[in-house]
Amino acid sequence: MLKRNASALALAASLLVPVAAQAEGIVGLITKTNTNPFFVKMKEGAEAKAKELGVELRSFAGKIDGDNESQVEAVENLIAAGAKGILITPNDSKAIVPSIAKAREAGLLVIALDTPLEPADAADATFATDNFKAGELIGEWAAATLGDKARDASIAMLDLNANEVSVDVLRDQGFLKGFGIDVKDDKDIGDEEDARIIGHDVTDGNEEGGRTAMENLLQKSGGEVDLVYTINEPAAAGAYEALKAVGKEKEVLIVSIDGGCPGVKNIKEGVIGATSMQFPLLMASMGVEAIVEFAKSGKKPENSEGLDFFNTGVELITDAPVDGIESQTADQGLEKCWG
């Protein structure tokens, strides 16, 4: 009886071995939500890379933007599952830190994607877009495109929401600095005193919010506007609808950030003047690579020079290039856009 049990165990073990060898470990991916195309693409990038490297990807997401509890639960599940590492886009950069600390104590490599933790070194590494740079690029492009008109242009600022999260602040302030406006405190939106700024309004990063915010700022300025900064391309599309409704869409320049495919198509058709493209697929696939490398050799990824994160790059996409600012055309952009 005992012998039979032992042989059954041996058989079971021999069956298990090849399975274990096939998946050389688990990599966890925790996104903010699973609705935003940005995160959907991120997940696709991670899945493709995990398959290529023969590891198992387990994905989790918050229920809504800002949902920290689901992410804490996901971290706990991944520790319990014996994952090699975690890629996370934190919903709450501060509140998730204790859970991340537990994961790192348990020997997991933790990489923050897209949104840094606070403090940034609470994660082993951060792979993100340089959002300040992304804003600066479209600001510089807008100033160069407007030329002399830049000195007395009316500028509408369409931001994300009342929380002033870091992405929102970095993009907004980066744009203003790139355009040549004194931003005062670069951690604070709206403390500028430049008369060219009509105002800052919030869009929730979607079309309807973009349209309403644009309408209200147009009312505020008495219908005068030359340049519109938008937090992302859906907000830009909404702003364009508002301008079209008052017949101003031809004379106003819209700039944006993201590099989603609908946004790049809008560059091609002249709806948006220029956008700064970021690379969610790259963030995710590099993250998976780094965790696999860490599992093999124990080597941790390093930050880009002069930054407290690894910069996954940002490229200016426009069909109206200006001297001195490197850019790519919309057609080139369409080949690497996401969502």
Add this chain to the structure above:
Amino acid sequence: MSNDNFEAVAEAAGGSVASFEPEHLGFGERLQRFLHNYPTAAPAFVLLVAVVGFYLIVGSRFLSAFNLSLVFQQVTIIGIIGVAQTLVILTAGIDLSVGAIMVLCSVIMGRTAVLMGLPAPLALMLGLLAGAACGAINGLLITRLRLPPFITTLGTWSIFFALNLWYSESETIRSQDLATQAGLLQWMGVSFNMAGARITMGTLTMLVLFFGMWFALNHTPWGRHVYATGDDPQAAQLAGINTDRVLLSVYIVAGVICALAAWALIGRIGSVSPQAGQSANLDSITAVVIGGTSLFGGRGAIAGTLIGALVVGVFRNGLALAGVDVLWQEFAIGLLIITAVATDQWIRRV
């Protein structure tokens, strides 16, 4: 000594029969009764004060015909959804799935027209049918399985939203693609000018819908049944009303109205976005509550919801024109909700 002259006694007792103490109502009590009879008076007063207040702060730019028509445009979607929500709340229910139904329907309209190449009128019909189907699912779960509306629609909210993400593949259909292939879907965004105001088909549709629902609720047997079912379902049943059928019809009509809101949404933002309308359920409840409709059912007026939506729209627009930080807008709306519910509790005691 007995007195047999009953007539004399009766005469001596005086001619007055049972009577009430003459009422000496204070201002508070009179206000309470007034609001009980006219529940939309309070939000109408708030709207008036807000409009005058912002006129004083912002100036004539706020009170221009163009800006006021803009506020109407901005509340169109929440207003339409609010009609559906009012109907449900009048039956003492609540519908948390309205926003999800709207987005799902807009995605169905957009994708069947642009990606499958169906003629736009057919795509529109499919969207409206989908709205009716979603409403029927809510209604059947509530009337057949006796699930509470809050839980039912909490569940279907997730289900409809997940279906939206799956069917849309989280992809946006751009305004320019819709314009070339299915212009009808953007019809609600068509506008004309009248005396300085800019009026969109969406705004007109909303106003027609409010009027139609006001008529249906006040001048048709169905409307009276809706009120009766919400006020006291047992009494309604004793009076011969099939309350389950009334409830089912209410949720189906609400679903169709949400699909109508989907059409208005496409008109407003030009494109079809699976990310849209995520706060529409709470925003619509806000409009209904500020509009003076009781969450306990059976009391309230459809016009109040339009006023409630306008109050929110005026605050949003006015504070933006005044250059006030957006967080104070949230704060103000929160205060309005609390005030509205407190007022409702107070006037219920009449």
